[in-house]
Amino acid sequence: MVAFVLQPANLSKKSVARHYQDTIVNSVVFDDHRSVLEADQLARLEKYFPDGRAQMWGAVPGKPRSNGSLVNKTQYDKLHEGDGVAFYGGKKLYHAGRIAVLFRNPELATRLWGTDENGQTWELMYALTDLHEIDVPMDTIRPILGWSAGSFVQGFSVVEGEVALELETACGQARADSVPSSQTHPPALPVQLAALTADAVHAAIAEFDAVGREQFLSHHKYGKARDYFIALNGQLYDSKAIVGVAYGKLPGRKPLRPSEFSCGNQTVARRLEALGFHVVHSEDSGVPVQTDPHEYWWSGDDTENVWVEIRTVDGIGLSLQCPDHRQNGHRDPWFDLVSAVRKGDIVYHYSTRERRFVGQSVAAEDATHDRAEGAYSVSLTGFSVFDEQIDLAVMRSRADALFAERDRLAALYAGHNLYLPFQFREQRSEFRMLSNYFAKLPRSIINILFDGQSSGAPAPTPLSPPTGFLQPFKPKADTEYISTMAGGSSTRTRAHETLVNNFAEWLAEHDLVPMRNAAVDLGTEDPPTVIEAKCVNGAFADAIRAAVGQLYEYCYFQVADRDSGLIFLADEPIPEQWCRYLEDDREIGVIWPQDGDFHLSPLAEEYLGVTD
Incomplete structure (x- = not known):
């Protein structure tokens, strides 16, 4: 049965506002919490949110009833993925969205939000999609709910059936600008x-x-x-x-x-x-699904062959991968864009971690559709790093030109979705990239971004040639960094970058020049090495398998020199049997921090030409 959540969250309370800022406005990065996410939960989240982050909220289990059940848990158990949610505060519903993933995780909830005065945490969790601003006063909601005048939302509440459908319609009619979100869904129906x-x-x-x-x-x-x-x-x-x-x-x-x-x-x-x-x-x-050849505004124009991948997780420049459907089992037009990629198309890569365009690749093949796995994929080749620094600050400085070009394209291709990768906000200072995984990048937009001016009609843009596998190492934010968003800032931990930055310093102290690119964590050109860093968190098998796969992929897809010595950099000591496997069977050296220095396995010493 259809259900709908009325979620009280009064932003006038400092604690609520802080939680909302931390996990809705800023969203939750999966990599930061892998140690407390169950394998099944992480797999479901990553499948639905391929950019590695999602907006999350939750409810405490609540007080026990006379039959032993918990008040909020009983309500929560009525929910299904795909049901609607509206946030209540200030005598109105102010944000609405849809549940993408339901999961219970007291450890993650405690880490994100702490506990309440009764020692409970908001462990009945859900990840949200299509979160958007609304303005629905309680005077509109009370007749739908059958409530008397003066009633208001007092706790975590779930309604079902026709009432849920009417609430969805009311929230859809009041739809305004989207809150930054990891996916995009069609708006709710603007009629009753x-x-x-x-x-x-x-x-x-x-x-x-x-x-x-x-x-x-x-x-x-x-x-x-x-x-x-x-x-x-x-x-x-x-x-x-x-x-x-x-x-x-x-x-x-x-x-x-x-x-x-x-x-x-x-x-x-x-x-x-x-x-x-x-x-x-x-x-x-049994009805065949076919893409209308005139569905996209660029159909028939071979010069409009550029896309942009907006990526959070590792693996930039290796391949494009995304599900072929939403969590509810049906198609998503933004995911479908990946299926339109053809051999020879150009893919720009935007790193959400660094908030900038980092490089470009070429599609090595037409997109493939694995129906059994429910996924689209494209192998990439020829990854090259951009010399020019096109980050969020540069884009905002060119926002006027980008707005004008958007309007020109919208008029030229009226009735078509442009599938542009930007959030066009009224305040130019709030202009930013979408959190969608994939989007179209018109040639005219490329000209604005990389030349600083509009080109008029779209035309092919010369692309930067490869400039070598690795570039001079520049440390990223490590132990703590500040993520500034509308309404405040959030402090976050990056243990991974601390590990990488510390070992880069170690390399420099041993007269080796640390290098990196958008895909490779760390490496050296003389001697040629590629170093993949992982925070293990006790999960040795998972970390080692991931590192081995990525090191091989870097060489196979020519993201790094194929003759490079391969090294696994861990944040804790690796058990002897795993070291033997890596050294003897995989020919991969191993390094980890030890007593204020770093321990190098024999093969790592050989590859780097140093003695531990």
Whole structure:
């Protein structure tokens, strides 16, 4: 059954505002908390949020009832991934979103938010997607809930069924700018879907049957459905067209135009299922899913072959990888962009850790779709590092030109989603990259970013040639760094960068020149080595497998010199049996901190030409 969360979070309270800033505005970086995330939880989070971070919130289990159950746990157990959430404070609902991943983790909750006065923590957790600003006063909400005047949200509350659908509609109508989010979903329906009846839908289906599909769609100016269909009596009906026409069957209503609402699992399909109709996705119905060759504004223009990967996790320049669907099992248009990549296309790489463009690669093949794994992937080659520093500050300094170019493209390709990688905020100082994984990068935008001026019509842009595998080492923020966002700042720990920076200093002290690039943590050119650093946290097998795989990939995909000596840098001593495996079987040296210095295995000493 459809459910909806009313989550009290009054930002006038300092503790609530601080928690909201830390895990909603700034979001939670998975790498910072791997030691307390269960393997299954981490896998689900990383599958849904491939950029390695998500906005999170939670609820305490609550007081025990007379039957032994816990108040909030009982409510929480009604939820499913895909259900809606709205945050309440100041006598209104002010933010709304959707649950992407549900999980219970008291250790992570304590680390993020501490405990309340009763010693409980907010362990009933959920990761959010499509979080956006709304402004829905309680006067609007009370009639939907059947509450009396003066009532307000007093605790973690979950409503179900028709009431949940009406709340979703109310929040969708009030949609404003998005809070930075890891995924993008279609907006909720901007009409009162709750008013739609089964009789009206049947009337629309009867009209469809009477005139046939082609005439029905042509008369009402709808295109053929690609994703969602009503399955009835052995036939399939285009769900969006049926709903739009059915709305006009209601007393005093006119049919909806296609531009007046969006179709998706959380809007049209959800309402149809609530009315008792069976809705199927095209991949389940036998209807072939095809990409309209005119779907994208750049279709047919071979010069518009540039994309941008917005990445948090390691592996820049090796491959593109993302799921082919959302957590709810259905397609995401931003993920689908990866499937459109073709051999020879150019991929720019933006590092969210460094908040800058770090380099570019070339697609080594057409995108592949592994239906069994539910993933798109593209192998990359020819990674090269950018000499020019194009970071967030530079982009904001060129925001006026970027806004103007966006408006030009929107007018030129009216009716098309541009799929640009930016959040265009009214305040130029808040201009930033999207947190989506993948986006389109028009040639005209490249000209603005890398030349500082608009080029007018899109034209091919000369690309920086490779400048060597590694670049001079520049330390990143280590033990603590400040992430500044609207409304405040958050202090974070980067043990990984502390380890890398410390060993870079060790290399310099031993007359070796530390180097790195956007993919490789650390290395040297003379002698040639590649060093992969990992924070082990006691999980030796996982860390070693990851390091071995990445070291081999760096050489195979020519991100580093293929003749390099390979070294695993750990943050704690590695057991002898693992050292033997790495040295004798994999020919990988091992290094870890020891007594204020570093311990080097025999092979690591040989590769670096030093004596421990």
